[in-house]
Amino acid sequence: MDLRDVIEALERGCGRDEWWPSESVFEVIVGAILAQRVSWKNVQIAIANLKCAQVLDPRAIMGLDESRLQELIRPSGFYRQKARYLRTFSAYLIDRYDGDIKLMKGIRTAQLRGELLSLDGIGPETADTILLYALGHPSFVVDSYAFRLFDRLGLGLGRSYDKVKTEVEDAIGRDVRRLSLAHALVVTHCKTHCLATPLCLGCPFSGICPSEVHDG
DNA sequence: ACCCAGGTGGCCC
DNA sequence: GGGCCACATGGG
Numbered sequence A: 001m002d003l004r005d006v007i008e009a010l011e012r013g014c015g016r017d018e019w020w021p022s023e024s025v026f027e028v029i030v031g032a033i034l035a036q037r038v039s040w041k042n043v044q045i046a047i048a049n050l051k052c053a054q055v056l057d058p059r060a061i062m063g064l065d066e067s068r069l070q071e072l073i074r075p076s077g078f079y080r081q082k083a084r085y086l087r088t089f090s091a092y093l094i095d096r097y098d099g100d101i102k103l104m105k106g107i108r109t110a111q112l113r114g115e116l117l118s119l120d121g122i123g124p125e126t127a128d129t130i131l132l133y134a135l136g137h138p139s140f141v142v143d144s145y146a147f148r149l150f151d152r153l154g155l156g157l158g159r160s161y162d163k164v165k166t167e168v169e170d171a172i173g174r175d176v177r178r179l180s181l182a183h184a185l186v187v188t189h190c191k192t193h194c195l196a197t198p199l200c201l202g203c204p205f206s207g208i209c210p211s212e213v214h215d216g
Numbered sequence B: 001a002c003c004c005a006g007g008t009g010g011c012c013c
Numbered sequence C: 001g002g003g004c005c006a007c008a009t010g011g012g
Helices: A003-013 A025-034 A040-052 A058-063 A066-076 A079-097 A101-106 A109-117 A124-134 A144-152 A161-172 A176-194 A211-215
Strands: none
Touching: A003 A144, A003 A161, A003 A176, A025 A040, A025 A079, A025 A101, A025 A124, A040 A066, A058 A079, A066 A079, A079 A101, A109 A124, A124 A161, A124 A176, A144 A161, A144 A176, A161 A176
């Protein structure tokens, strides 16, 4: 079994789609930042607060008092840091792209990824989430679930973010649809099967995965 | 009272 | 390069 088998097994086993719902590209980016190390449910509350206050926009974010922004996103945790991160990204968007996300789309993936990684609060996972789900670039998102799942399947990829990312991208190709699905499937699979129940009912790996996968 | 949740940055060695 | 730590909320 290699990485391609795992990806194909995930795709056969689950019919997941529309992984990152949103009403705008900026909302996806804000969600990516707010979702750092916190449940998606908390993020949804914070996003709803921002919408209710009609500030889900880079210039509106910059027009807010720091304390007001913190108050709105408080349910998503780490709210002082994340308020700073949102302002950093908003300022970057305004300064570099005149606040117009559409102007980012002509930039090459590697260049854009470098710009994102240079921002305070944007690490590799958040950068790749923005590239893939907000901007439609072929960039696989590695998260803690991917490390755990691939480790337990004995793929021997190690814990290097960039290593796992490039291996998956080589296995899947520059296909935004499949790269998006692959990340969603890794997370949903781990949450609903391997890391949640010992029996792993309905596990798409049944028959091919070592028993360690189901240890939880 | 724990443990976990769709990370990042800073520090240390 | 890896190993800790702070950051903060909400739910089981």
